[in-house]
Amino acid sequence: MTEFLIGVVAVLAVLGLFQIFFLRGPDLRAFDGPVGQRHGVDRPPSAEHGALVSSLGGISAALKSVPRRQHLAWLRRYMDTAFPLDDPSVRIIPADAGGVPAEWVLAPNADPERRLLYIHGGAWTMGSPTSHRRLTAKFSEVADAAVLAIDYRLMPEHPRMAGIEDCRTAWRWMTDHGPEGAAPARAMFVAGDSAGGNLTLSLIAWLRDQGLRAPDAAVALSPATDATLGSPSLKGNLETDPMLGPLFKALARIPRTMLLWGGWAQSRRRPCHPVVSPVFGDLSGLPPVLVQASEAEMLFDDARRYVNKAVAAGSPATLQTWPHMVHVWQLFHPDLPEGQEALREIGAFLRARP
Template identity: 70%
Template sequence: MYEIILSVLALVALVWVIGHFYLRGEDLSAFDLPAGERRSIGTEPSEEIKAVAASLGGIFDTVNQTPRRGRMAFLRDYLDNAFPVVDPAIQFNAVNVNGVPAEWVLAPNADSSRRLLYIHGGAFALGSPKSHRRLTAKFSEIANAAVLAIDYRLMPEHPRQAGIEDCRTAYRWMLDNGPTGPGPATAIFVAGDSAGGNLTLSLIAWVRDQGLRAPNAAVALSPTTDSTFGSPSLRTNLGTDYMLGPMFKALTRVPRIVLLWGAWLLNRHRPNHPAVSPVFGDLSGLPPLLVQASEAEMLVDDCRRYVNKAVAAGSPVTLQTWSHMVHVWQIFYPELEEGREAIEEIRKFLQARS
């Protein structure tokens, strides 16, 4: 019995040591300040944002009433139809990108030689080009560009690396192909939200390392940058994040060491590997990058730490924050005034770097 106890204690110690020193990554608390550019500051949420929060609460009530086996299918179907585009002038044209399903999104009079790769969010398990058409259509308009929205492979059917590879394939292809056929691009952009923001940040570092043509600029909306669960706002903003809070509340009760091991097994990457946690990578030599986040969401410290570390490394990266907003509130354009403000900031950023 004594030998069994010692063996168990030794195993527990080994699990802790590996998690602490191999999976957790460096202490990033030195990058908690400065806070970034605060764009909209108010003491109370607006009536518009309260309405959005109420609608999200109703969705989660429906999810909780759905049998567990059917929840993934329900959420995927819901997200695909939640933000329709009613403007008949917007074109959506399916395309095969070297095996990656995608669609070209073209606002009226968009310049097809200017191209923007858009990588949708959805916790790496949800979403598609259809689910994010409201954003991709708007990006085509404000960037005066053809937007390539890719249907990258999702978890859990595919490993995390599969989605990463699909983004790389799409970027290489887009450099030499547009909506009218082969031809060089006059300007290149990359953008993404949430999980897609993570893939955007991972991609621009890879593009730099491969020596490929760098994008003129990139945009990340509320990206997750740290898969080691190290950001303070993951817990401090649990109660104010109307979207991610209900989805991930249970995970905050799990010891971090267990989450680290779970992330390692699920992603098939160390949680602190730059491919899945861009904040732990080399952040020098990046293209101009705009990051937007809500001060009320769980991922705001992910964004802040990434931006501050990138700026310290000499990269031209900017963080803009809004108070009280839901995660990726830009997709609620034009209902939210702050959504309109955020989109206008993105427009000015992209146009200045064309």
């Protein structure tokens, strides 16, 4: 009996060490310091933001009447209809980006030699170019660029790496193709929100490592950067995040160990591998990066730690935060004043590049 207990303790010890060193990755608490450029700290959130927060409760209520096995399909339909583009002056041109379904989004007078790859969010399981047209149209306007919005492969129908490969393929294709056909680009950018922000930051590190053309700048909105679930704000902001909080409250009750093993099984990558957790990678030698996040959202520390680590590595990264906003509040422009403000900052950042 004693030998059996000793064996059990030894196995548990090995599994614990494996989790710490193989799944969790290095300790990132050293990058919990500076917050960056804080906006809106001298004023309360707008009335429009209050109305938005109230409306989000309707999503959770509606999901309660949907069978759990149909939740993903329901959320996908919701995302594709929640943010319609109502500007007839914006052109939408279907594209095949080297085998990746995509569309060009062009605001009036957008420069086709300035190109921006946009990678939509949606927890790697939902979202599309259609769901983000209102935002990609605004990016085209503020960046004075043709935006290539890609329909990368989603989970669970496809493995995590399939979407990552689609982003890489689309970037290489965009270097030589514009909305009017084959033509070189004068300036190139990449941007994404949430899961798309994760894919954006993963892409720029891969381009550096491959010696391929780097973007002139990158923008990540509320990016997920740490798949090990180590950011304090994941739990600390659970109650202040009206969008992600209700959706992921159940996951917060599951032991982190189980979630880490599940993440490894799902992606076949260590949760701390830089391809899925950009914050754990080498963040030196990156192009200028602008990250925007809400101090109230669950992914706040994902954003803060990434920028602080990139700055420590010598890369020109900037963090801009707002104190009360919902996750990816930029999507809710033009109704949301804070969304308009954030997009003006993005425009100034991108237009400062050639």
